[in-house]
Amino acid sequence: KETTVESVDQYYITVSGIRKLEALSRLVEVEPFDGMIVFTKTRLSTTDVVERLGERGIDAVALNGDMNQNARQYTIDRFKAGAVDILVCTDVAARGLDVPRVSHVGNYDIPYDTEAYVHRIGRTGRAGREGTAITFVARNDSRMLQNIQRATRKTMEKRSVPTAKALARKRIGDFKEGVIDTLASQKLERFTKIVDDLSEEAALDPRMIAAALIYQAQEERPFL
Numbered sequence: 001k002e003t004t005v006e007s008v009d010q011y012y013i014t015v016s017g018i019r020k021l022e023a024l025s026r027l028v029e030v031e032p033f034d035g036m037i038v039f040t041k042t043r044l045s046t047t048d049v050v051e052r053l054g055e056r057g058i059d060a061v062a063l064n065g066d067m068n069q070n071a072r073q074y075t076i077d078r079f080k081a082g083a084v085d086i087l088v089c090t091d092v093a094a095r096g097l098d099v100p101r102v103s104h105v106g107n108y109d110i111p112y113d114t115e116a117y118v119h120r121i122g123r124t125g126r127a128g129r130e131g132t133a134i135t136f137v138a139r140n141d142s143r144m145l146q147n148i149q150r151a152t153r154k155t156m157e158k159r160s161v162p163t164a165k166a167l168a169r170k171r172i173g174d175f176k177e178g179v180i181d182t183l184a185s186q187k188l189e190r191f192t193k194i195v196d197d198l199s200e201e202a203a204l205d206p207r208m209i210a211a212a213l214i215y216q217a218q219e220e221r222p223f224l
Contacts, residue, residue, distance in 0.1 A: 007125035008105075009132045011157040012145060016138030021049070023136065023161040024108060025056050028086060030162040030170050033132075034103040035079065037123050038088045041109040046088045049108060053086070057221055060086035063093045091116050100126050107135040110144050114151035134159075164224070171223045175214070 015023045028036065040046050043064035050062045061075050061084050072093075079087045080099050089097075091111065102124045111117045117135075124131030135156070137145050149155055182188075199206050 007128070007130050008121050009130070010121065010135070010152070010154060011133075011159045012135040012137045013159055013161055014138075015136050015161060019161075020108060020136050021052050024049070024106065025053065025058060026162040026167050027106070027134065028053075028058055030166050031104065031132075031134075033085070035082070035099060035101040036086050036104040036106060037094065037097075037099075037102055037120075038086060038106040038108050039094070039111070039120050040088060040090060041112075043090055043093075045109070046090060046093075049088045053088075058086070059084055060088055063087055063089035065090065065092055067093075091119065094120070094123060097123060098126070099123070100129070102126070103129070103131055105131070105133045107133070110135055110137060110141045110148075112144075114148050117148050118152065168224050171218075171221070175218070175223070 013023060024038065038049065038060070040049060043066050046062040046064045050060045053060045061078065063072065063075050067075070075087070076097065076099070078084050080101070082101065088108075105121050105124045107117070107120060111120060121131070121133040124133065135145070135148075145156070195206055195209055198204060198209055
């Protein structure tokens with residue numbers, strides 16, 4: 001009877017095919033969240049998405065019907081405890097799942113029907129907290145999107161995939177915060193001596209030494 005969750009902000013992004021993985025990767029980096037459940041249509045796609053996120057340096061775990069009860073419970077417990085922040089699962093695997101820390105639901109694959117959609121977004125916005133539901137919509141999903149909006153009596157806002165510039169700003173911001181935290185929490189005298197020696201021996205500007213170290217630090221995960 002109740003098909004809308006007022007505490008859940010719902011929006012959609014038009015994206016399909018191989019671009020969905022890139023869109024999801026950018027979202028989980030740029031969008032601030034506590035815990036996120038990402039829904040896919042098949043058991044195979046849960047592990048595929050987790051593996052492909054891992055290749056991009058993003059930790060996630062799969063939850064699907066192929067897992068035995070012990071493995072399923074272990075995965076849920078890790079997610080609840082915050083050992084991992086992204087859970088990729090199917091509708092069946094998420095049945096009865098109640099994790100208060102879930103702030104975001106991502107519909108990587110749009111559901112087959114409106115009831116499944118309502119069930120999915122019900123995983124967030126619990127215990128008086130606000131939640132966000134993000135749905136990826138391919139070109140042939142427009143009718144299902146309309147059905148969902150009719151059933152929930154809510155018009156979803158259309159948003160865009162975060163840009164490369166937004167991603168760069170987030171990565172640079174995170175790096176700066178990490179440097180400030182290190183300066184506040186670590187004794188760095190041994191390392192400042194290395195900088196002094198290098199500056200004197202090679203006649204280098206300390207700013208250029210710092211820039212070179214930043215370049216090395218971001219080689220595996222470039223800012224830009």
